[in-house]
Amino acid sequence: MSSLQFWKPGTVGPGSTLDRATEAEGSVISSAPIGAAVSIQAARERLPIFKHKEKLLYCVENYGVTILVGQTGCGKTTQLPQYLHEAGWAADGNVIACTQPRRVAATSVAARVATEVGSILGDEVGYTIRFEDVSDKKRTRILYLTDGILFRETLLDPLLSRYSVVMIDEAHERSVYTDLMLGVLKKIRRKRPSLRVIVSSATLDAAGFLDYFSSGNPPGEATIVSLEGRMYPVHIAHLEQPTPDYVAKAIDVVWNINLQRSSGDVLVFLTGREEIDRCLEGLAELLPTLPRGATRLKLHALHSGLPMDEQLAAFEPAERGFRKVIVSTNIAEASVTIEGIKYVVDSGFVKIRTYNPTTSLSSLSTIPVSRASAIQRAGRAGRTSYGACYRLYPASTFESLPPTTQPEITRTDLTTPILQLKSLGIDDLMKFEWVSSPPAEAVLRALESLVASGMVGEDGRLTVIGEKVAECPVEVNIARMLFASKDYQCGEEILTIAAMTTVQDVFVIPDGAAGALAELERRKFTAEEGDHLTLLNAYNAFTRYGRSSSWCKAHALSFRALSRAVSIRAQLKKYMQRFGLPIENCQGDAKRLRQCIVSGYWRNGAKWMADGTYRSVRGNVVLHVHPNSVLFTRKPRSGWVIFHEMEETKKTQIRILTEIEPDWLLEYGHKFHDKRTGVGVSVR
DNA sequence: GAGCACTGC
Missing domain, CATH: 1.10.10 (Arc Repressor Mutant, subunit A)
Structure with missing residues (x-):
């Protein structure tokens, strides 16, 4: 077993968020004309430090676009909207909006600000997320919402006329909706220059946002505001040599931290469930060799596939005399914050989904993290005291990493x-x-x-049905299926199938012997016709047995996923009613149901082959059935299926299959054949 | 015959 001696100390470079974090608390405010101050670092050096919030207001009031740089914990999200409110931006019925990429952030921040303002949540301060609107149309002045909700609001009110200020928070995360919102806001500001825009980011690429808003606009002025967060210094160490196996190295490093470093919990960043399990097994094997008197270890896995109670267990403080080790996916980088972490072990890799438009395949691949991510991960060690971050790669590798992660909009x-x-x-x-x-x-x-x-249409404009589908908060194929349910008189069941295919991880598969048990539980719901109807059975059983969480546990179903399906179904039902679509029961006619599914997914046809794989109708690609499918072990009687989605991992896999008749594909293939190549669906 | 990073409407 090696020791920590080989670690080469180093620090992150000047200008990085971590470096700045060691500076004293206070706010730096700067203002400069657009185009002149594209460098935030330069602006920071030139400009005076103000500590009074009034100065902050002044900046925002005078210029149209504000770029805000400040790391987690500096108060930008909670304080700035309050300053704007005090300065009168919410007068005359105006609302100050602050968007978040995640639901939890929107709700928790709104609750905190409501307390600070001394208001009841949903009154002066409120939030809106999908399925939950805790705000008052007349009284709410500060509104926290997810960026997806605000984008949807632009469909109804294209100028966002109820808002005087829109703050796009956590813009560095570059979610699809963040990017779409920024694009739409730039357009809105041309027509309604009175709308103030604040773009807030934790990383220095924020200068790019300023360029974005200034290009193509008449000369004006923008403001750069920089807030310093309160954070403790984090010592960074790199490996001297690259490691061929970062999971083994992570085990090694965690073990040595425990033997050689003072108390404090450890957070390990790996890429997925398999690596996490391997790391935890490796550590568990070492536990019996722990010297007498050494701190004992409490091991936790953390990834989104875990049931909620197991995820929450990772947040519980360890018992006295124990050191907590959390082995996590990227979920701990931005989505959740764990108190008490003093040591971070960073593999330097992340699993990321990319979409290939040519093959219409999305794939999940493991790639090196960006420098911004590596800095963010290290920062997780310095939230409650000074900390240390052990990177499982050389310092030279860090320097060669891309500065930021590719925005989602470029790979979706x-x-x-x-x-x-x-x-x-x-x-x-x-x-x-x-x-x-x-x-x-x-x-x-x-x-x-x-x-x-x-x-x-051929003219590039939305058709009548296109207008309607654009309003539905589901993907296009599902919306098509919902509209077709009128012809097949099966709206009630299709609504459920639409909701169930939208949520993922309905069937929980625990490890080991329990896994086989879960498999048996799932068979209780199995429909011969395939996964869509199996999902329908599971949903109906869930509602029949009172939507209980213990019932779910007993039947290896995810309570979280099913509850979400109930909400989504209710929301989609409202859209169906609005569009005058009947919600009829198919009276047990599974054939009608399957034909209706084909109306949305006819482009996803596949033919069974003797070796157990499938070939796609489009492109003749070799497809493997996902092990979770009820058709994993069975040949479909007709030899044909349609599938909900395909994804490339080690192989190209298809998920959620239903057996169909091949001529159903032809029917739709003729109706909507490929206009570009002139080739329709061929079923032979 | 075997597996799924994370969000969001």
Whole structure:
């Protein structure tokens, strides 16, 4: 067993967030004309330090766009909206909006600010997230919402006329909706210059946002505000040599931290469930060799696939005499904060989903993290006291990492975003000002698929059904299926299937012997026809047995997923009623149901092969059935299926399958054949 | 015959 002696001490470079974190608390406020002050570092050096919040107000009041740099904990999210309120920005019925990429952030921040203001949550201060609107249309002055909700609001009110200020918080995370919102806000400000925009980021790439808003606009002035957060210094150490196996190295390092370093919990960043389990097994094997008198270890896994109670267990403080070790995915980088972490072990890798528009395949691959991510991970060690971060790669590797992660909009399926942009009247997508442009191929393929599915006409404009589908908060294929349910008289069941395919991880599979048990439980719901109907059975059983969490546990179902499906179903039901779609029961006619599913997913047909794999109708790709499918072990009687989605991991896998008749595919293939190549679906 | 990073409407 090696010791920690080989660690080469080092610090993060000047100008990085961590470096600045060691500075005294206080706020730096700067203002400079657009174009002149593109460098935030330069602006910081030039400009005076103010400690009075009035100065902050002044800056925002005078200029249209504000770029805000401040790391977690500096109070930008909670304080700035309050300053704006005090300064009168919420007068005359105006609302100050602050967007968050995640639901938990929107709710928890709103609760805190409501307390600080001395108001009841939902009165002067409120929040809006999907399924939950805790705000008052007349009384709420400061509103926290998810960026997805605000984007949806632009579909109804294209100028966002109820807001005087929109603050896009955590913009550095660059979620799809953050990027779409920024694009739309730039457009809105041309028509309504009185709308103030604040873009808030924890990393220094914020200067890019300033460039974005200033380009193509008449000369004006923008403001750069920089707030310093309160954080403790974190000592950074790198490996001298790269390691061939970072999981083994992580085990080694955690073990040595425990033997050689003072008390404090350890957080390990790995990429996925498999690595986490391997790391925890390795540590568990070492436990019997722990010297007498050494601190004992309490081991926790943390990833989104775990049931809620197991996730929460990782947040509980360890018992006296124990050191907590949490082995986590990227979920601990930004989504959750764990108190008491003093040591971070960073593999330097992350699993990321990318979409290939040419093959319409999304794949999950392990890639090196960005420098911004590595800094963010290290920062997790310095929230309650000084800490240390052990990077399982050399310092030279850190320097060669990309500065930031590729924005999601550049590596995702654009079908839904483009449908929504068109609904906003943005028809010429080549002229839309993206913060980061997605690949042209991705835009073209998305347009093609919208034309093929009848959402967009040959003129490039939305069709009547396209307008309606754009309003529905589901993907296009599901919306098509909902609309088709009128013809097949099965709205009630299709509504459930739509909700159940939207949530993931319905069937819980515990490890080991319990896994086999879960498999047996799942068979109770199995429908011969395939996974869609199996999901329908599970949902119906869930509601029949009182939506109880203990019932779910006994039947290896995820209570969280099913509860979410109930909410989504209720929301989609409202849309169906609004569009005058009947919600009829199919009277047990599974054939009608399956035909209705094909109406949305006819492009996802596949043919069974003798070796147990499938071939896709489009492209003749070799497909493997996901082990979770009820058709994993069975040949479909007709030899044909349609599937909900395909994904590339080690192999190309298809999930959620239903057996169909091949001529159903032909029916839709003729109706909506591929306009570009002139080739329809061939079923032979 | 075997597996899924994380969000959001």
